[in-house]
Amino acid sequence: MDEKFESYFKAAVSVDNVVFGFDHTGLKVLLIYRGADPYRNCWALPGDLISLDTNLIDSAEKVLQDLTGLEEIYMEQIHTFGKVDRHPYGRVFTVAYFALIKIEDYHLHPSSWAEEAAWFPIGEIPELPFDHNDILAYAKEQLKSKIRRQPIGFELLPKHFTLTELQNLYESILETEFDVRNFRKKILSMDFITDTGLKQTSVTHRPAKLYKYNAKRYSNLINTGFAFDL
Amino acid sequence: MDEKFESYFKAAVSVDNVVFGFDHTGLKVLLIYRGADPYRNCWALPGDLISLDTNLIDSAEKVLQDLTGLEEIYMEQIHTFGKVDRHPYGRVFTVAYFALIKIEDYHLHPSSWAEEAAWFPIGEIPELPFDHNDILAYAKEQLKSKIRRQPIGFELLPKHFTLTELQNLYESILETEFDVRNFRKKILSMDFITDTGLKQTSVTHRPAKLYKYNAKRYSNLINTGFAFDL
DNA sequence: TTAATTATTGTACTTTTTACAATATATTCG
DNA sequence: CGAATATATTGTAAAAAGTACAATAATTAA
Numbered sequence: 152m153d154e155k156f157e158s159y160f161k162a163a164v165s166v167d168n169v170v171f172g173f174d175h176t177g178l179k180v181l182l183i184y185r186g187a188d189p190y191r192n193c194w195a196l197p198g199d200l201i202s203l204d205t206n207l208i209d210s211a212e213k214v215l216q217d218l219t220g221l222e223e224i225y226m227e228q229i230h231t232f233g234k235v236d237r238h239p240y241g242r243v244f245t246v247a248y249f250a251l252i253k254i255e256d257y258h259l260h261p262s263s264w265a266e267e268a269a270w271f272p273i274g275e276i277p278e279l280p281f282d283h284n285d286i287l288a289y290a291k292e293q294l295k296s297k298i299r300r301q302p303i304g305f306e307l308l309p310k311h312f313t314l315t316e317l318q319n320l321y322e323s324i325l326e327t328e329f330d331v332r333n334f335r336k337k338i339l340s341m342d343f344i345t346d347t348g349l350k351q352t353s354v355t356h357r358p359a360k361l362y363k364y365n366a367k368r369y370s371n372l373i374n375t376g377f378a379f380d381l
Numbered sequence: 382m383d384e385k386f387e388s389y390f391k392a393a394v395s396v397d398n399v400v401f402g403f404d405h406t407g408l409k410v411l412l413i414y415r416g417a418d419p420y421r422n423c424w425a426l427p428g429d430l431i432s433l434d435t436n437l438i439d440s441a442e443k444v445l446q447d448l449t450g451l452e453e454i455y456m457e458q459i460h461t462f463g464k465v466d467r468h469p470y471g472r473v474f475t476v477a478y479f480a481l482i483k484i485e486d487y488h489l490h491p492s493s494w495a496e497e498a499a500w501f502p503i504g505e506i507p508e509l510p511f512d513h514n515d516i517l518a519y520a521k522e523q524l525k526s527k528i529r530r531q532p533i534g535f536e537l538l539p540k541h542f543t544l545t546e547l548q549n550l551y552e553s554i555l556e557t558e559f560d561v562r563n564f565r566k567k568i569l570s571m572d573f574i575t576d577t578g579l580k581q582t583s584v585t586h587r588p589a590k591l592y593k594y595n596a597k598r599y600s601n602l603i604n605t606g607f608a609f610d611l
Numbered sequence: 612t613t614a615a616t617t618a619t620t621g622t623a624c625t626t627t628t629t630a631c632a633a634t635a636t637a638t639t640c641g
Numbered sequence: 642c643g644a645a646t647a648t649a650t651t652g653t654a655a656a657a658a659g660t661a662c663a664a665t666a667a668t669t670a671a
Contacts, residue, residue: 156430159393201463208463234436234437235435337658355670356615356667358617359617360619560629560631561649563629566652586637587638588648
């Protein structure tokens with residue numbers, strides 16, 4: 152390699168994950184409490200610098216797996232942030248991902264980081280270090296946009312869910328309201344949300360039917376030119 | 382900074398631009414003929430390594446401006462590629478952008494690179510170095526998806542265009558066909574493509590009316606909750 | 612048995628999408 | 642100058658999708 156290239160090879164690249172979760176109180180984001188400099192003792196997005204011998208996507212997945220203990224998490228790269236002064240230690244580009252996890256599953260597998268992580272309601276995010284507030288805002292917009300056109304909402308719900316839960320999820324993320332009858336009609340007409348035959352238990356009122364997402368049917372539909380849009 | 386961080390600061394980051402153009406023969410991509418190593422004497426996406434003192438977006442814009450001489454080019458970041466072995470000189474992440482330019486304007490401002498750049502029809506792209514073929518494929522998908530929901534098709538057409546040209550553009554990019562009457566009805570009903578009062582000249586048949594995109598009307602519509610979708 | 616709570620379902624109306632072909636306006640050529 | 646050629650422009654009826662709206666059903670708790 153020519154010497155003139157050397158000056159370029161002095162940057163670092165990190166990944167930062169915006170991890171979304173959902174429960175009956177609404178949409179939440181997983182933040183970690185930093186135990187090391189820079190910005191020690193701050194809440195921040197979970198992320199890490201990338202080792203030179205690790206692929207980008209592997210690095211993003213590893214951060215999440217260390218943090219949650221979960222495998223097969225829905226992740227998507229959303230944007231790369233590269234302002235010159237965004238990191239105090241030097242030139243650090245960060246590649247942001249968003250991830251959707253089922254909060255229940257997360258509680259089942261606490262990891263070494265568990266004590267230092269917490270869910271924050273989307274409306275109560277504190278001031279974060281670096282440009283993490285920007286990243287989070289960007290991720291939220293992406294989620295709003297993606298969830299309308301791709302069947303990813305289910306990633307935030309238990310495997311079996313009620314239509315009311317599904318509607319609450321959409322209303323919460325899209326910050327809007329749907330008519331109960333029309334919402335159900337539309338969802339069920341799409342034919343890839345199927346009745347499990349089961350019902351809620353331990354509720355103090357009429358139990359709702361439990362449904363599940365049928366990925367196979369969805370991909371069949373896609374192949375016929377169908378486009379999900381809510 | 383702690384010494385343990387030093388090993389991370391040895392990566393380089395580049396930008397690569399997928400520049401789309403359109404003429405009556407269809408969608409085209411601008412490639413450059415590399416005059417320097419690595420991959421000297423190959424057609425490739427126009428891109429460059431990022432200096433440590435340059436913001437990401439500025440770097441992407443500079444590459445395009447050097448190449449085309451144009452200012453105010455429509456650009457959008459699409460994805461970051463970071464496989465370990467994608468560059469022969471070391472660990473290089475690349476942030477890909479797509480850009481839309483009016484081919485006519487480009488011809489008006491040849492730059493220092495002009496002799497080494499050429500438009501390739503989207504269906505006749507040669508084998509490219511690095512992972513540029515992957516980047517291009519990704520960009521093409523993004524374009525297909527974006528052009529349906531955002532009024533960016535006009536960036537590829539002259540300021541004044543006919544509805545037939547507009548329809549050809551959409552049909553070409555989306556690889557589908559529209560009914561002439563329905564297409565025009567839909568486009569014109571959106572109310573932000575306005576008649577200039579002008580007509581084509583120098584055509585050997587009935588001249589078509591010339592229209593233009595009205596950005597102000599579009600943003601007004603957006604504020605009323607309107608969503609473009611073709 | 613009644614009260615309380617949430618789940619579930621249908622219909623008429625409006626809007627949007629779709630399918631489909633004849634007429635209009637310009638140039639070129641004989 | 643008229644005919645041939647080439648593309649531009651326009652409407653309507655039928656189907657599908659979206660919207661607005663409220664009564665009944667199923668369960669637990671008192």
